[in-house]
Amino acid sequence: MSTDASIRAADTRAEVRALSAAATLAGHAPSIHNTQPWRWRLTSNELDLYLDHSRGLEITDPDSRLAILSCGAALHHALVSLAAAGWHTLIARMPNPAHPDHLAQLRLDHRIPVTPAAIRHRQTIALRHTDRRPVVSTPVAADKLRSIVAAVESAGAGLHLLQPDQVYDLAAAAADCAQRTESGEAAWQSELTYWTGGTRPLGSGVPDAAIPDRAPQATVPGRDFGHHGDLPISEAHENVATFAILYGLEDGQLDWLRAGEALSAAWLTATELGVSVLPLSATIEVAVTREHLRRLLADLGHPQLVLRLSTSDPAGTAPAHTPRLPAEQVIERA
Numbered sequence: 001m002s003t004d005a006s007i008r009a010a011d012t013r014a015e016v017r018a019l020s021a022a023a024t025l026a027g028h029a030p031s032i033h034n035t036q037p038w039r040w041r042l043t044s045n046e047l048d049l050y051l052d053h054s055r056g057l058e059i060t061d062p063d064s065r066l067a068i069l070s071c072g073a074a075l076h077h078a079l080v081s082l083a084a085a086g087w088h089t090l091i092a093r094m095p096n097p098a099h100p101d102h103l104a105q106l107r108l109d110h111r112i113p114v115t116p117a118a119i120r121h122r123q124t125i126a127l128r129h130t131d132r133r134p135v136v137s138t139p140v141a142a143d144k145l146r147s148i149v150a151a152v153e154s155a156g157a158g159l160h161l162l163q164p165d166q167v168y169d170l171a172a173a174a175a176d177c178a179q180r181t182e183s184g185e186a187a188w189q190s191e192l193t194y195w196t197g198g199t200r201p202l203g204s205g206v207p208d209a210a211i212p213d214r215a216p217q218a219t220v221p222g223r224d225f226g227h228h229g230d231l232p233i234s235e236a237h238e239n240v241a242t243f244a245i246l247y248g249l250e251d252g253q254l255d256w257l258r259a260g261e262a263l264s265a266a267w268l269t270a271t272e273l274g275v276s277v278l279p280l281s282a283t284i285e286v287a288v289t290r291e292h293l294r295r296l297l298a299d300l301g302h303p304q305l306v307l308r309l310s311t312s313d314p315a316g317t318a319p320a321h322t323p324r325l326p327a328e329q330v331i332e333r334a
Contacts, residue, residue: 012044015108019047022081022106024327028125029077029264031070032061032281033195034206034322036330038071043334049075049104052330055204059191060285065256068103069304072260073267075104076155077125080268084122088112094254103257124268129321131276132223133233134216135241135310144273145242148309151269152246157255157262158301162243166296170243170306171220173292174283189226196225203325210319220308223282231319242309245293251302259304270309280306 023040031037039052049071056067075091082089092105145161152159162170195205211229216222220243246262248255267277283289283306293303 015045016042018082018085018087018108019045019106020331020333021085022078023047023331025081025122025125026074026078027324027327027330028128029070029074030128030130030267030279031073032057032066033192034200034204035067035070035195036074036204036325037064037067038074038330040331041334042331045107047078047106048102049078049106051101051103053101057191057195059185059187065304066281066284068253068256069260069263071103072257072262073264074260075257076261076264078106079261080118080121080125080264082106082108083112083118084114086111086114093257100253103253120272121268124271128267128271129318130210130278131312131319132210132212132216132231132278133319134218135239135276135308136234137240137311139240140242140275140309140311144270144275145309147273148266148270148275151265152262155262155265156248156258157304158247158249159262159266159307160245160247160297160300162245162296167219167243169292169296170283173289174220174280174306192226197227197229203323203329206322207320210322220280220306222278222280222308240310244307244309245297245303246305246307247297247301247303249301255302256304263305263307266307271312274312276308276310276312278308278310280308 019042023042026038027036035055035057037052037055039050041048041050051064051067051071056064061067079089079091088109090107090109094103095105096102149159193199196211197208200206206225208229210231211225212231212233213228214233216233219239219241246259248259263279270277283293284303290303293306297303
């Protein structure tokens, strides 16, 4: 083999390793009910992201908006991994209109300097987690909120911080529409039961260790899992959280994907700033509630997710991380 051929072969192996590592790290992304509804296809110089309907929620998420949003978070995680490995990446979102489940295609372009921020973001992926405990600490500082908003905007979405009177409207909508609608749907509850607690599929779903052992005293109610878990919480009433609506200019698949990327960017930034993020997806799952949120946004755009932002537990304690599917189950190698 000639020297040039050897160099090309070595470059190809390096690209494959970087893309494989990116798809593997993307598996740590947050997803609705921890369904991890993504599938990657890896070739020598490309990484393609697909929506995997086999891990979709037919009742909770019939149009796959939250599944695609989840895939967007995985996409951003992959881009973080590649930047930390020193690669500039070309990305095509929704590259094939004839195949809407083909969400993105990544191609390595050229080498770039690795920044401390890129390394920090990659390390933060392993630290990020969901904490459903009520918030009883100090409010999030204004400068940290501005940094989180900036992270969302850098990913092509927007974040509207709710005023106190809007939080009460959000609470009423969440209680009266989303929560009651879901609790009254037998099929909805059956699907929820399948993905949570001790019955969840191996390597996915929400374990009891991440579900509160009693109903939290919260201004805006979180997910009602239909049963209590093993996560100890206090009887204190949440009173210092900031609530925000993650939104996009339109309400199509591309907007859902970009919202997921923005969620990842916001969550990683928040984690590095000592801010806890709790997505309140139940408020998005019901069309009536979603329209109410749109009115709260006025003319800003379409709601994609509600976030609770709070100061992380100063003691440093955190619930257990949710399980993850093995890489070989979500990465197809061509």
